[in-house]
Amino acid sequence: SYSFCTLLTQGRGVQTNKMMRMGDPNAMMAGAMEAPAVDTAETVHISALALLKMLKHARAGVPMEVMGLMQGEFIDDYTVRVIDVYSMPQSGNSVSVESVDPVFQQKMLEMLGQVGRTENCVGWYHSHPGFGCWLSSVDVTTAQSFENSTPQGRGVSIVVDPIQSVRGKVVLSAFRTINMQQTMMGIEPRQTTSNIGWLEKPSTQTIMRGLNRSYYQLPCAYKKNEAEIRMLLKVYDKGWESGLTMKKPNTILKENLASVSTLKRLCKEYEKMITTGLDADEVANVGKLNAKHHVENEIETLMGRNVDQVLSTMIGAVIF
Secondary structure (H helix, E strand, O other), X not given: OHHHHHHHHHHXXXXXXXXXXXXXXXXXXXXXXXXXXXXXXOEEEEEHHHHHHHHHHHHHOOOOEEEEEEEEEEEEOOEEEEEEEEEEEEEEOOOOXXXXXXXXXXXXXXXXXXXXXXXXXXXXXXXXXXXXXXXXXXXXXHHHHHHHOOHHHOOEEEEEOOOOOEOOEOOEEEEEEOOHHHXXXXXOOEEOOOOHHHOOOOOHHHHHOOEOOOEEEEOEEEEOOHHHHHHHHOOOOOOHHHHHOOOOHHHHHHHHHHHHHHHHHXXXXXXXXXXXXXXXXXXXXXXXXXXXXXXXXXXXXXXXXXXXHHHHHHHHHHHX
16 A cells, blocks of 8 residues: 555656646645745854855945855754855956856855865855845846746845944844746745744835745854854953054154153152152052052053054064
8 A cells, every 4th residue: 555655656756747747736736835835933143254244245345245155064953054155356346147257256166175164055145334234126036037946946145234234233034935827826934833933023124125026035043163262352451562552752752752741740649658758658659649659660661662662663664
């Protein structure tokens, strides 16, 4: 009975495919119902490295739009993982399908493969500097081309706004287009089994620009491993070379004059303490300014600043 049921199912599948090729609407609806549907619980997990590279590329292109491709993997039906991104040599007022250079993309993938980055393309990203995260009609066409080249049409389109993004808050959204043929047949673009896809409230501008009509929004999550946490902690750390940065002569002159003026005032206060005998009386000096310690700190700061400036000047003269 098992073999008979299997043959019967295969026969129905072949018959349905033939009817779909002939343009039968009932067969098209049956094929659409049999196709695997994406879920509202599907989440895009973006690594810290990919997020930093997207923001840096988007800010470098202001006020123009820039675009790039995302590398990652489809973990399961509910998870899309974006591991890394790389920029494309394109910028302008709009991003179109013709902007994607297949030769550059192939060379870039070969070079990334040499360093162990063998993940496939899971979508694309582009920037909207200052005007929010949404997809235009041109963006929808570009997104459809990327979705057709990914397994089960699960490609992701990410839009980032570098102008509205500030430290601690990233204005970024992920989208996927809606199949209009399935919509006309009354088939929902996603099966609703979870409320994860509806937790983030979309903006009014996004709704006016075609959200839930031409495309829908995917929730985003940001994942960090131990190596990425160490990398992020080192972003704002100053290295040893920062101490050899040569300052402008006018800046050094102003800082030296301010230090000398401060030293003159502190020396007078210290001289007053010695003449009155307060330097030996620890009880009387409680809560008062210790001029001696401040003089020592100011002298160390003044000497260190000028030594660094002289070393930077000498190194610059030898190298350049």
